[in-house]
Amino acid sequence: MTDDEIISAVLAGRRQDFEILIRRYSGKIIHFITRMTQDRDEAQSIAQEVFLKVFQNLPYYRKENNFSAFIFKIAKNMTLNWLNREKRTVFFSRLLQRELDKAHFRQEPPRYSLHDPNEREIEITRNLLLLPEEQRLALILKVYLEFSYKQIREITGWSIPKIETLISRAKSRLKKNIGLQERSREFVLNARKK
C-alpha cells in the first residue's frame, strides 16, 4: 500500500490505517529529532506531536507532493520550535543564575580520549550540537537520513547552492572540531612537500 493510498483511506474514515504510516516513518522521524536535539526522551515526545499534527493536516496534503517531505517539514518546524524554546529557557535560567549554581558548572569539563569508541561518540554528539542550527539540519538530513539535495530543498525550502554550502561548512567545522583537521592538514603539508 503506498503512502497516498493510506492517506486516502484515512481521509475516507479508516483512521486505524494511520498506524501504518506511523510504523513506516516513526524510526526516521525519531532518528532525525534525536540527532537535532540530542535528547532521546524529548525526541519521542516531539515525534508524537509531529504525528498528531500530520494527522490534523492530512486534508491539506496534496498528492502531487512527496509525503516524506510533507512529514519531515512538519518534524523540522516542530523541532526548531522546541530548540528555540529551549534556548529561551536556558537564557532566562542563566540570567537568573540558576544554572551557575549547578554542580556541573563548577566542575572541570570532562576530557575525552578519542580512542574509546564511546567517548568518540560523545565527542561527535557534542560537536554536532555545537554546529549552527541550519548547518546541523542540512547535515543530518544528508548524512543520517540520506536525503538528496532536492529532497532537502523540499523539506527546508532552501536553494540547492545554499544546501551545498551549509553541508560543506558543517563538514569543515566538524573536521576541525573533532580533531581530524589537524591530522589531515599535516598529511596535506607532507604530501605537498613530497
Next chain:
Amino acid sequence: MNCKKASRLLSTYQDRELNSALEQEVELHLRDCRACRTEWRGLQELVGSLKLLPPPAADPHFPAKVMAGLQVKRAGKFRLLPAAAYALVFLTIFLSGFFLQLSFDSAARTEKPQAATFTAVLLENQGLRLQAVHDNTLIIFAW
C-alpha cells in the same frame, strides 16, 4: 581542475550530487593530486565517524501511543462543555451578587425610588453600581 576548485567540490562529490562531467573532473584530479586525495580521505573519515552514531532504539509501543493520543485529541473537542459549565456558574455568582447588592441599595433609599423604574435606579446609582461590581470581583477573586 585546480586544487582550489576541487577542494570546493569535494563535499558535493562525496554526497554524489555533482553532474557526471564535474564528477569525472574531480575523480581525475584526485587521481593526480595527493594533497586533495588526503583531504578527501579526511572527509570520508569524518562521515564514517558521524555514521558511527547508532539510530535510537525503536519503542515498540510508539505507534500505539500516538493512536491513543489521537483518540484523546478527538475526545478533547468535548472538553469545552465543562469549561462552559464553569463559566456559567461563575457568571451566575457574579450577577447574583451584583443584583443582590443593587436591591439592598435601592431598599435603603426607599423615599427616593418609589416612582422610579428599575432602569432609573440603575442610572441614578451609577457610582454604587461600579462599587458593587468592584466588590463582587474582589469577593470572587478571594473565593
